[in-house]
Amino acid sequence: MYTNRLLVIGGVAAGLSAASRARRIDPRLEITVLEQGPDVSYGACGLPYLVGGQVRSAEQLFVYSPDFFRQHRNIEVLTGTRAAEIEPGRRRVRAVHAETRKEQSFPYDRLVIATGARPQWPQIPGIDLPGVFQANNLEGARSLMAFIEGRSAGAGSHRAARAAILGGGYIGLEYAEALRRRGLEVIVFHDRDEVLEGFDAEITELVEGELARHGVTLLKQNPAQAISGDGAVRQVVSGGGRYDTDLVLVAAGVVPCADLAASAGLALGPAGSIGVDDRLQTSLPGVFAAGDCAHSFHLVTGRPVYMPLGTTANKQGRVAGENAAGGHARFPGIVGTAAVRVFDLECARTGLSESEAHAAGYRFVTAIVEHPNRPQYFGGTNIRVKLLAERNTGRLMGGQMAGADGVAKRIDVVATALHARMSAAQLAALDLSYAPPFAPVWDPVLIAAQALERRLREQ
Amino acid sequence: MYTNRLLVIGGVAAGLSAASRARRIDPRLEITVLEQGPDVSYGACGLPYLVGGQVRSAEQLFVYSPDFFRQHRNIEVLTGTRAAEIEPGRRRVRAVHAETRKEQSFPYDRLVIATGARPQWPQIPGIDLPGVFQANNLEGARSLMAFIEGRSAGAGSHRAARAAILGGGYIGLEYAEALRRRGLEVIVFHDRDEVLEGFDAEITELVEGELARHGVTLLKQNPAQAISGDGAVRQVVSGGGRYDTDLVLVAAGVVPCADLAASAGLALGPAGSIGVDDRLQTSLPGVFAAGDCAHSFHLVTGRPVYMPLGTTANKQGRVAGENAAGGHARFPGIVGTAAVRVFDLECARTGLSESEAHAAGYRFVTAIVEHPNRPQYFGGTNIRVKLLAERNTGRLMGGQMAGADGVAKRIDVVATALHARMSAAQLAALDLSYAPPFAPVWDPVLIAAQALERRLREQ
Numbered sequence: 001m002y003t004n005r006l007l008v009i010g011g012v013a014a015g016l017s018a019a020s021r022a023r024r025i026d027p028r029l030e031i032t033v034l035e036q037g038p039d040v041s042y043g044a045c046g047l048p049y050l051v052g053g054q055v056r057s058a059e060q061l062f063v064y065s066p067d068f069f070r071q072h073r074n075i076e077v078l079t080g081t082r083a084a085e086i087e088p089g090r091r092r093v094r095a096v097h098a099e100t101r102k103e104q105s106f107p108y109d110r111l112v113i114a115t116g117a118r119p120q121w122p123q124i125p126g127i128d129l130p131g132v133f134q135a136n137n138l139e140g141a142r143s144l145m146a147f148i149e150g151r152s153a154g155a156g157s158h159r160a161a162r163a164a165i166l167g168g169g170y171i172g173l174e175y176a177e178a179l180r181r182r183g184l185e186v187i188v189f190h191d192r193d194e195v196l197e198g199f200d201a202e203i204t205e206l207v208e209g210e211l212a213r214h215g216v217t218l219l220k221q222n223p224a225q226a227i228s229g230d231g232a233v234r235q236v237v238s239g240g241g242r243y244d245t246d247l248v249l250v251a252a253g254v255v256p257c258a259d260l261a262a263s264a265g266l267a268l269g270p271a272g273s274i275g276v277d278d279r280l281q282t283s284l285p286g287v288f289a290a291g292d293c294a295h296s297f298h299l300v301t302g303r304p305v306y307m308p309l310g311t312t313a314n315k316q317g318r319v320a321g322e323n324a325a326g327g328h329a330r331f332p333g334i335v336g337t338a339a340v341r342v343f344d345l346e347c348a349r350t351g352l353s354e355s356e357a358h359a360a361g362y363r364f365v366t367a368i369v370e371h372p373n374r375p376q377y378f379g380g381t382n383i384r385v386k387l388l389a390e391r392n393t394g395r396l397m398g399g400q401m402a403g404a405d406g407v408a409k410r411i412d413v414v415a416t417a418l419h420a421r422m423s424a425a426q427l428a429a430l431d432l433s434y435a436p437p438f439a440p441v442w443d444p445v446l447i448a449a450q451a452l453e454r455r456l457r458e459q
Numbered sequence: 460m461y462t463n464r465l466l467v468i469g470g471v472a473a474g475l476s477a478a479s480r481a482r483r484i485d486p487r488l489e490i491t492v493l494e495q496g497p498d499v500s501y502g503a504c505g506l507p508y509l510v511g512g513q514v515r516s517a518e519q520l521f522v523y524s525p526d527f528f529r530q531h532r533n534i535e536v537l538t539g540t541r542a543a544e545i546e547p548g549r550r551r552v553r554a555v556h557a558e559t560r561k562e563q564s565f566p567y568d569r570l571v572i573a574t575g576a577r578p579q580w581p582q583i584p585g586i587d588l589p590g591v592f593q594a595n596n597l598e599g600a601r602s603l604m605a606f607i608e609g610r611s612a613g614a615g616s617h618r619a620a621r622a623a624i625l626g627g628g629y630i631g632l633e634y635a636e637a638l639r640r641r642g643l644e645v646i647v648f649h650d651r652d653e654v655l656e657g658f659d660a661e662i663t664e665l666v667e668g669e670l671a672r673h674g675v676t677l678l679k680q681n682p683a684q685a686i687s688g689d690g691a692v693r694q695v696v697s698g699g700g701r702y703d704t705d706l707v708l709v710a711a712g713v714v715p716c717a718d719l720a721a722s723a724g725l726a727l728g729p730a731g732s733i734g735v736d737d738r739l740q741t742s743l744p745g746v747f748a749a750g751d752c753a754h755s756f757h758l759v760t761g762r763p764v765y766m767p768l769g770t771t772a773n774k775q776g777r778v779a780g781e782n783a784a785g786g787h788a789r790f791p792g793i794v795g796t797a798a799v800r801v802f803d804l805e806c807a808r809t810g811l812s813e814s815e816a817h818a819a820g821y822r823f824v825t826a827i828v829e830h831p832n833r834p835q836y837f838g839g840t841n842i843r844v845k846l847l848a849e850r851n852t853g854r855l856m857g858g859q860m861a862g863a864d865g866v867a868k869r870i871d872v873v874a875t876a877l878h879a880r881m882s883a884a885q886l887a888a889l890d891l892s893y894a895p896p897f898a899p900v901w902d903p904v905l906i907a908a909q910a911l912e913r914r915l916r917e918q
Binding site for chain 2: 045046054060299309311312315331332336337338339340341346348350375378408410412413415416420422431435436437438439442443
C-alpha cells in the first residue's frame with residue numbers, strides 16, 4: 001500500500017529533520033508538521049549566547065521559517081497547533097489551535113512523534129513568583145533579557161544585578177557565563193557534588209576553578225529549597241542559608257515529553273522516554289519517535305539510555321523520517337559525546353565516566369595525563385585527558401578532557417574509537433594530524449592512550 | 460642471551476624515541492646514540508616559524524639536551540659522531556668524529572638505524588652558489604636568517620628583499636608564509652600542477668587563492684632549471700623565464716638516508732628506504748630501522764609506502780626501541796594523515812586522495828561539501844571537505860579539508876575511521892561533539908559522509 005500521509009508532531013530539531021528526510025525519500029508524500037509553539041527550527045543551544053550578547057539578535061537563531069518548508073520542501077508546518085491526543089485506532093491526531101482553541105483532527109498513515117523535552121521544574125515554594133525564568137526556550141531567554149534590562153512589566157525601571165541559577169549542568173554553566181558577561185553577580189545552586197553530568201572530579205575541579213576565577217559562586221550539594229519574596233523574587237533558600245537575588249533561572253535538566261505517547265498506549269523506555277527500536281519505531285507499527293522525547297542506545301554499555309542532545313535529535317529525526325517514508329534506515333546508537341565551554345575552559349566527554357562505569361558494574365582502569373595542545377614553542381597550553389579502558393579486554397570505554405583550546409574536536413577521536421570498539425593500544429597507534437599550529441608531535445590523546453596501556457599492563 | 464648493548468644511529472625523533480623506549484623496557488641496557496650533527500632532539504617542524512618570527516629563538520626548539528639523556532635516562536648521546544659503516548658480521552659500527560676525524564668502533568648486540576632523510580637537492584646549474592639555502596635543518600634556517608638580516612659573511616650590509624623557493628610542498632609553503640612575514644617578495648617554483656602532496660584540485664585551488672591573497676607568486680609546472688649570478692644568487696631560470704631574486708630556498712622534499720644500510724646489505728623498500736617488517740626489524744635479525752629512513756605500511760592500500768613524517772618517526776622509534784630491548788611491539792601502519800597551515804588557511808588530509816586512489820587502481824566515488832565549522836550565528840566559516848569511498852564496498856578511503864579554522868583536528872576523525880575501516884554510512888552515524896563555540900549541530904564531517912552515502916547509492 002502506498003503511504004500517502006505523514007504526520008509529524010513537533011517542529012524543532014527531530015521533527016523537521018524527519019519531515020525533510022521523508023520528503024527527500026518520497027517526493028509524493030503529503031507531509032504535515034504540528035508545532036505547538038510560535039517558532040520552528042531555531043538554534044536553542046545558542047540561547048545562552050543570545051543572553052550573553054555574543055549572538056546579536058534572536059533572528060540569527062532561526063534557521064528556517066515555516067514558509068521555507070512550505071515553498072522549498074512542500075512540507076506544511078502548522079505553528080501554534082498543539083497535538084492533544086493520538087488516536088492510533090483511527091490513525092489520527094486531535095490537535096488544538098493555541099489562539100482560537102479550535103480543535104482539528106489530522107489523519108495519518110505514518111506518524112513521527114518528536115515532542116521533545118520540557119524543563120524539569122523544581123517543586124519548591126516560590127517557583128511561580130515573577131522573576132523566575134526557564135533556561136530552555138526562546139520565550140524564557142527573551143523574558144530573562146527583558147527583566148535584566150528593566151523592560152519587564154512590573155519590574156519597574158530597575159535593572160537586575162544578581163542572579164541565582166538552579167542547576168550546575170551544561171546549560172546552567174553556559175548561562176552563568178552569559179549573566180556574568182552582562183555584569184550580574186551569579187550564584188549557582190547545584191544538587192550534586194560534581195557539576196556537568198558525566199564528568200569526573202579530575203575535570204570538574206578545573207571547571208570549579210574557572211567559575212571561581214570569573215566570580216561565579218558555586219554551591220554544591222546545595223539545591224534550592226525555596227524562593228521567597230514579596231510579590232517578586234528576593235531570596236533563594238537552601239540548606240546553606242538564604243541568598244539575596246533579583247532573579248532565578250531554572251536550568252535543572254529536562255524530562256521527555258512522552259505524555260501523548262503514553263496516553264496512546266505506547267511502551268516507554270528509560271527515564272519515561274518513548275520506547276523505540278533501532279529503526280526508531282515505537283511499540284506501535286507505523287508510529288516512530290525521535291529526538292528528546294525518545295531514548296537512545298548506548299554503544300559502550302549496549303543498553304538503552306536517555307540522553308537528550310541536539311545532535312542525536314537531528315540524526316534520529318533523519319532515520320525516523322526515512323523509515324516513515326518507507327525506507328530502511330537504522331540508528332545504531334550514541335557513545336555519549338558532549339562538549340561545553342565554561343568561560344575560557346573547553347570541556348568534552350564521550351563514553352562512560354568513571355562513576356558511570358562503576359555504576360554499570362565494569363572492571364576498568366583509568367589514566368590521567370596533562371599534555372600541551374601545541375608545541376611549547378608555539379604557545380601550547382595543557383589539556384587534561386582522562387581515559388578509561390575495560391580491565392580484561394583493554395577495550396576503550398570513555399574519555400574526558402578539559403583545557404583552554406583544542407578540546408572539543410579532540411574528543412571526537414575518542415568518540416570515533418568508541419564506535420569502532422578500539423582498544424587502548426589501537427587508540428595509541430592512530431595516525432593523527434600534526435603541525436605546530438595545531439598539535440604537538442605526540443597528540444594529547446595518544447599520550448593518554450599510552451598511559452592507559454601502561455595501566456592495563458600494570459594490573 | 461641477555462642483550463646488553465643497544466646502539467642507535469641518529470639522535471633526532473626516531474632515534475631518541477627508540478633509546479628512551481628501550482630504557483623504559485630494560486633498565487640495565489647499555490644505550491649509546493650516535494648523532495652526526497651538533498644538535499639532538501629539536502623541533503624541526505618549527506623552523507619555518509623560527510624564520511617567520513613566531514618562535515623567538517632557536518633555543519625554544521630544543522626539547523632535550525644530550526645531558527638530559529645522560530642524567531635522566533642513562534643514555535649516552537654522542538653528537539658530532541658520524542656513523543661511517545655498519546659491520547653486521549662483527550656487530551659493530553665504525554664512526555668518525557666530525558671535528559677530530561678520529562675513528563671509533565661501537566659494538567652492539569642490537570642496532571636501531573634512525574638516520575632520517577636528507578633534502579632532495581636539485582642537480583641544476585648554480586645550486587652551489589652562495590645564497591642558496593636548505594629548508595630542512597636548523598643550520599639552514601640559521602644561515603637563511605643571517606642572510607635575510609644582512610649578517611652573512613660576503614652578503615655585505617644588504618638585507619634580502621626577494622626570495623625564490625624551490626618546491627611548493629608543505630615545507631615550501633610554510634616558508635613562503637615565513638618569508639612574507641619577514642617582508643620579502645616570494646616566488647615559488649613548483650614542478651607539478653598541484654601544490655601540497657596528496658591534495659586534490661578542489662583543495663589546492665583554495666591554497667592557491669590564499670597564496671595569491673598574501674602576495675606569493677606561484678609558478679606551477681615550472682621547476683627551476685638553473686640559478687645564475689655573479690658570485691652570488693641573482694636569478695632563477697625556469698621554463699617560464701628568468702626571475703630576479705636575492706636568495707634561493709630549496710624545499711624540494713627529502714630522500715631517505717639509507718646508504719649505510721644498503722652498504723651493509725640490508726634490503727630496501729619503496730623510494731630507496733630501509734625495508735622493515737611490522738616489528739620494524741630489517742632484513743637482518745637484531746637490526747631495526749625507524750623514522751624517515753624507513754618505510755611504513757599504508758593501512759588503506761595494504762601496501763608499503765614511504766611517507767616521512769615526525770609523528771610516524773616518533774611512533775616507529777618507540778616500537779623499534781621496545782623490540783630492540785627484547786619486547787614485542789608492532790607498528791600497524793599509517794593512514795597518511797598530514798596537516799599544514801598556509802597563512803590563514805588550514806589544510807589537512809588522510810587516506811588516499813582521488814589521484815592516489817586512481818593510481819592504485821581503485822574504483823571509488825567522491826563527495827565534496829562546504830559546511831560551516833560553527834553555527835552561522837556563532838560566526839561559523841565554511842570548511843570544504845572532500846571524501847572518497849570504495850565503490851562496491853562503501854568503505855571510506857580518504858578525506859581532505861581546508862578552511863579558516865577547525866580543520867586539522869577534524870581530519871583526525873576521518874583518520875580514526877580509516878584505521879577502523881569504517882564505511883561511509885558508519886562515518887555518517889558518528890556521535891561527534893557539538894556546542895556552538897565548537898561545531899554546528901551537523902559537523903562538516905557528517906555532512907560530507909552523508910553526501911558520500913548518496914553518491915554510493917546513485918552509482
